[in-house]
Amino acid sequence: MEAEVDNFGFQKADSDLDYIQYRLEYEIKTNHPDSADLELSPLAEEEKTVTVQLKSHITDS
Template identity: 80%
Template sequence: MEAEVSKMELMFQKADSDLDYIQYRLEYEIKTNHLDSAGKKNPVGNKVSISSFACTL
């Protein structure tokens, strides 16, 4: 029974890691390939700058 629980924990850890990687790739793709026609900053960059500003408060 404990081996099965350990196996499930590993599966959830892998799924979490996979989701983190997908998020990283999506943010990277948006930053590098999504050019706004008006020349505005992309939303991911704004999110990062807002998050870093909130951390300093």
């Protein structure tokens, strides 16, 4: 039961972060249309590694 609760918490956090990213991108495009060349920088190798580890932890739980 505890693992299910932890897994739900991770899934909710991941969903919340996705929504925040979407909203930020929308606000930037809406309020600063002249910054169309503005792009998010790709993840650094360390960030990619942590992302993979977190996703692995979530699926293992």
